Amino acid sequence: MMAWTPGMRDRAIEGLSVLARREKWRTSDYGDRIISRVQAALTDENPVVRMHAAEAFTGLHADATSEARVAGLRELLITEPDVMVSTVLLNLLGREAHASPGAVDATLEALAGLRSGADQSSEPQELTDEAEKRSAVDRVEDERNNRKVDIVTFLALTHETPYALSTLNQWASEPAKHNELSHAIPFIRDYLAPGAEPRLQQRTFEFVTTASTSALEYWTATGGAMVDTSELTPLELSELENVLRVLDATADQIYFASGAFESKRGNFSEDDVQQGRATAADIARFAGLATPTLLICAASKAAPVIHHVVEALVYLAQVDEKRSLKALAEAVTAHSNYAYDSLASGVVVPYLTRLVAEQRDLVLFDAEGVDAFKTLLAAFAGAGNEDALELAFTFADVFR
Known part of the structure; x- marks a missing residue:
């Protein structure tokens, strides 16, 4: 019998994971076997196998309630040392945030209490240069952290859940x-x-x-x-x-x-x-x-x-x-130098020209309007902008 190599196992679970995400396969004659194999792979020693199995988590628990799925994801996240796998699990957790905001909030709070960091076994095997490996791992780490930020921000602003709201307020302060x-x-x-x-x-x-x-x-x-x-x-x-x-x-x-x-x-x-x-x-x-x-x-x-x-x-x-x-x-x-920027004059000077044509009372007779208009026009005329200089000479009354 041919021995299973790590690469073959990865591809096998990846294929079964795809099938487990499709209802017609989950309900087929092979469904129970597919589900059991993928379910077992969630705790496999190989992080790539766990990652492919995690991608099918929602399909494996399609008939469960949202809170039950969150509970399952929480259990996996708390024990998951690999940054790549935990990123997949966090993406799935985020999809449950609207249906089960309280449960997801509690999960994030529990995760925050754990030691940060991840098992570096997730370094891509095809990369041999150490700097490239580190860069790849950093990108996955950033993605995982960004998923946490997305979920916290969503929960805090849309559902005002306690942990997320406290965290967002801390960031802002x-x-x-x-x-x-x-x-x-x-x-x-x-x-x-x-x-x-x-x-x-x-x-x-x-x-x-x-x-x-x-x-x-x-x-x-x-x-x-x-x-x-x-x-x-x-x-x-x-x-x-x-x-x-x-x-x-x-x-x-x-x-x-x-x-x-x-x-x-x-x-x-x-x-x-x-x-x-x-x-x-x-x-x-x-x-x-x-x-x-x-x-x-x-x-x-x-x-x-x-x-x-x-x-x-x-x-x-x-x-x-x-x-x-x-x-x-x-x-x-x-x-002080903003008015010298061509992009700035391209926005402000046409605006001032429009005001002179459409809002004459504001820029000629309203005290606060006149003062603000003079300030802006002087800034751009002083910067040597030709259109501003022309506008200043044409409507010299503004500077009286």
Whole structure:
């Protein structure tokens, strides 16, 4: 009889795992044998075998309740030393989060109490270079950690489960120490967007506002915009990078969530029209929540952050021209060199030209509007922008 090699066993279980995920095979004459073999493979000594078996876990327990599946996944995760296998199990756990939020939350809390780290036996066997092996393992480790972040963020904001909510609040209050935020904030873009369920949207804005406020406090206290990074320790540099990523990600996701990107490029599809895009009331609510948070991000004085703030504010001017104009003046002047950027002038100067044509009362007679308009126009004219200079000369009354 031919002896089974590790590679043959891997492929055999992979094939049985595929069959176990298909109902017609699970209910066939071979179903019991397929299920028993795959079930046994969940605790095999070979991590690749366990991984393939884990991929069929939901099929193996298709008739069980969601909470029963979570209990099974919890048992496997607690005893699983391999990063590759635990990543598969976490993906499956995440799929149960909506149906069984409390059970999934408790599972995450239990996992958090365990020793972190993983058995490095998951290093890909086909890689022989040690650096390549390490890189591959790091990528899988990152994927596993990101799955945890996704589940925690989802549970905290949509179900307010205790462990997830406490964890998210801790991340937001200490952004320098938690690089998880750089993944959590992009995850919640749809929760921010105009038309999102109001309570969920409110909670999500509270989260990003807390995170960006804490990040700005750290950034300002450490002189982030002016600090010589060569003088920082690796830990100090890492923490500074963490808070800048929070500010950048927050401005970035609010910009994309607003609809400004799609509007600028005309990317609304026929499906968008049929499903109903955000209403004026949705956008107005979004603007009210977003503007203060955008200004927090702009106060970092980091040019890339400011640019997405500016693009979002220009788009949201449709809701309240005066509020956006004042906010833009505050954002643009936060960085002394921002007006010299061609991308900046390409957004702001056309906006100022439109205001002169469509909002003359605001920019010629409203005291606050005039002041904000003068600030913006002076910034870009002073930077030598030809269109801004022409606008300044053409409407010299603004400078009286």
